[in-house]
Amino acid sequence: MTTTSNFSLYGIGVSGGIAIGRTKLVSHATLDVSQYQIDPAHITDEVNRLDLAIAGVRNELRALRDEMATSELADDIEAFIDIQETLLNDDALSENTKAYIVEHGCNAEWALVQQMDAWLAQFDQIEDEYLRERKFDIMQVVERVLKQLTGHVGVAAPDVGVESHTILVAHDLSPADVLQYKYHRFAAFVTDLGGATSHTAIVARSLGVPALSGLRLARQLIREGEMVIVDGDSGSIIVNPSRAVLAQYRERYQQQKERREALMSLVRRRPKTKDGVETSLFINIEMPDNFTAAQKVGAQGIGLFRTEFLYLNREELPDERTQFLAYRRVVRGMKGKPVILRTLDLGADKIHAGIDSLARVMPNPALGLRAIRLCFAEQALFTTQLRAILRASVFGNLKMMIPLLSSAEEIRQALDIIDGVKKTLDEEGVAYDRNIDIGAMIEVPSAAIAIEPFLKRFSFLSIGTNDLVQYLLAVDRSDQAVSRLYDPVHPAMLRLLSHVLKHAEKAKIPVSMCGEMAGDPEMTRLLLGLGLRHFSMSASTLLAVKERILNTDLGAQKKSIARILRSNSSLKTRALIEQLNQS
Numbered sequence: 401m402t403t404t405s406n407f408s409l410y411g412i413g414v415s416g417g418i419a420i421g422r423t424k425l426v427s428h429a430t431l432d433v434s435q436y437q438i439d440p441a442h443i444t445d446e447v448n449r450l451d452l453a454i455a456g457v458r459n460e461l462r463a464l465r466d467e468m469a470t471s472e473l474a475d476d477i478e479a480f481i482d483i484q485e486t487l488l489n490d491d492a493l494s495e496n497t498k499a500y501i502v503e504h505g506c507n508a509e510w511a512l513v514q515q516m517d518a519w520l521a522q523f524d525q526i527e528d529e530y531l532r533e534r535k536f537d538i539m540q541v542v543e544r545v546l547k548q549l550t551g552h553v554g555v556a557a558p559d560v561g562v563e564s565h566t567i568l569v570a571h572d573l574s575p576a577d578v579l580q581y582k583y584h585r586f587a588a589f590v591t592d593l594g595g596a597t598s599h600t601a602i603v604a605r606s607l608g609v610p611a612l613s614g615l616r617l618a619r620q621l622i623r624e625g626e627m628v629i630v631d632g633d634s635g636s637i638i639v640n641p642s643r644a645v646l647a648q649y650r651e652r653y654q655q656q657k658e659r660r661e662a663l664m665s666l667v668r669r670r671p672k673t674k675d676g677v678e679t680s681l682f683i684n685i686e687m688p689d690n691f692t693a694a695q696k697v698g699a700q701g702i703g704l705f706r707t708e709f710l711y712l713n714r715e716e717l718p719d720e721r722t723q724f725l726a727y728r729r730v731v732r733g734m735k736g737k738p739v740i741l742r743t744l745d746l747g748a749d750k751i752h753a754g755i756d757s758l759a760r761v762m763p764n765p766a767l768g769l770r771a772i773r774l775c776f777a778e779q780a781l782f783t784t785q786l787r788a789i790l791r792a793s794v795f796g797n798l799k800m801m802i803p804l805l806s807s808a809e810e811i812r813q814a815l816d817i818i819d820g821v822k823k824t825l826d827e828e829g830v831a832y833d834r835n836i837d838i839g840a841m842i843e844v845p846s847a848a849i850a851i852e853p854f855l856k857r858f859s860f861l862s863i864g865t866n867d868l869v870q871y872l873l874a875v876d877r878s879d880q881a882v883s884r885l886y887d888p889v890h891p892a893m894l895r896l897l898s899h900v901l902k903h904a905e906k907a908k909i910p911v912s913m914c915g916e917m918a919g920d921p922e923m924t925r926l927l928l929g930l931g932l933r934h935f936s937m938s939a940s941t942l943l944a945v946k947e948r949i950l951n952t953d954l955g956a957q958k959k960s961i962a963r964i965l966r967s968n969s970s971l972k973t974r975a976l977i978e979q980l981n982q983s
């Protein structure tokens with residue numbers, strides 16, 4: 401008999417709201433896969449997906465054989481590849497898995513692992529030690545196929561209902577994992593690791609579902625299928641809640657739904673303060689399709705398109721055409737409204753195996769080859785993207801923005817490369833917007849402090865508070881062990897923001913904010929007071945921020961802002977911000 405114990409765990413609420421449902425445990429280990437049902441209309445697609453993945457592994461093994469042909473280990477490798485190829489061609493792997501998919505109507509990953517388990521069980525009966533050892537080969541080859549499957553998400557969206565009540569619990573999830581789970585419509589994400597502004601958290605927020613990170617032992621303590629309440633606002637999870645607690649949360653869940661519906665009445669309102677100060681509200685997107693959210697929440701444009709997400713969850717790097725089509729789709733879809741496309745910010749927690757410079761282990765990836773630095777190291781990668789962006793620029797109001805710049809020299813280098821690409825397009829007679837606006841992200845403290853060259857060389861700036869806080873306070877944004885120190889209202893941070901906003905205003909250079917701070921309604925009045933007028937955030941928070949703007953009398957809060965800027969302690973600052981929000 402199993403017993404159900406009732407307990408709570410506390411972590412960081414990285415995406416607000418309440419979810420109530422049953423848990424699904426996953427781990428990062430490739431062989432630990434989820435099971436879900438496939439719509440009968442898509443079973444053939446699912447079988448094709450498996451075929452594609454197996455073909456992919458065949459190519460992979462062939463390439464490995466060629467690559468190792470001249471190596472000293474060629475013979476050993478040859479034997480190993482032979483075995484893997486034989487296993488790959490065995491009916492037990494391909495045909496039986498397909499039959500399983502058809503019979504059970506389940507996803508290919510699950511079918512494959514079931515087949516593997518059955519196959520391994522047969523090997524256990526074998527006396528011969530050599531043959532018994534082949535178990536590891538089977539596991540390896542299955543793992544290869546699973547990795548390929550992950551690169552071919554295709555139509556494999558598991559149908560867990562329009563309003564899912566499944567809560568995903570994992571030790572850790574990469575941004576690429578969460579992006580993929582987007583199709584699974586989970587009701588909430590819960591992880592042991594991760595900080596509030598990690599990209600994993602950002603993607604969860606953009607999906608608009610509650611998420612907790614930094615729970616440390618959730619994956620270990622929580623069991624499959626347990627009833628839980630996830631409270632993204634307080635950062636807690638209640639496992640096997642009592643009836644009374646469940647009833648209380650069900651009521652809060654209902655209120656949350658009603659509040660969301662009520663906020664929808666603000667979609668068409670102009671984001672103007674009570675005393676008539678105009679602002680503009682944009683959304684951040686990770687994938688091209690996400691642009692449709694702009695219209696739903698009444699955003700004035702896309703303030704940040706994190707283009708590097710196009711590179712994740714796929715084997716091959718996206719070529720110029722693939723990127724061009726993706727960018728064109730967004731720009732056209734936005735029908736003349738601005739789209740700020742950020743050039744590649746790969747590196748740190750967003751990795752693609754196909755990029756040589758990212759293959760080595762970096763001692764400190766957040767301080768290493770990332771974003772524009774990686775683009776300088778891998779210029780072909782950068783110029784391919786620039787060509788795609790420039791080509792797409794004739795289809796609407798496209799602007800581009802460069803991440804992680806830190807000095808005048810880097811600005812020059814980046815702009816020179818862009819000019820070079822423009823020249824090549826001119827020579828080829830390819831059309832692009834000659835007046836395309838180019839902006840920079842302000843997310844390294846050196847850029848914020850020595851801001852003059854940024855104001856001179858760019859037509860707009862956007863403050864990336866997620867990284868600015870990380871680099872200013874020396875706190876890794878994705879490490880839950882130091883998340884307590886990750887403090888967007890640290891006095892140094894607020895003074896730096898004020899410095900940037902004042903200088904940009906004087907130079908008449910528009911500046912927006914696209915870090916998570918811009919989407920936190922508790923920060924809205926403070927940011928308005930510091931001089932911010934353009935906000936870009938996840939679509940899920942836009943209307944709450946708009947509501948706050950509509951309720952703000954900017955003229956009346958001048959003294960409070962001055963006091964906040966004089967404060968030397970975060971604790972005091974937080975108390976002052978609370979007062980400001982209640983006034």
Ligand code: PEP
Pocket residue numbers: 602704706745843863864865866867868914915916
């Ligand atoms: C930021 O750093 O604030 C930002 C918006 O960029 P990202 O979160 O993608 O690093």
Ligand code: MG
Pocket residue numbers: 803843864866867
């Ligand atoms: Mg950043």
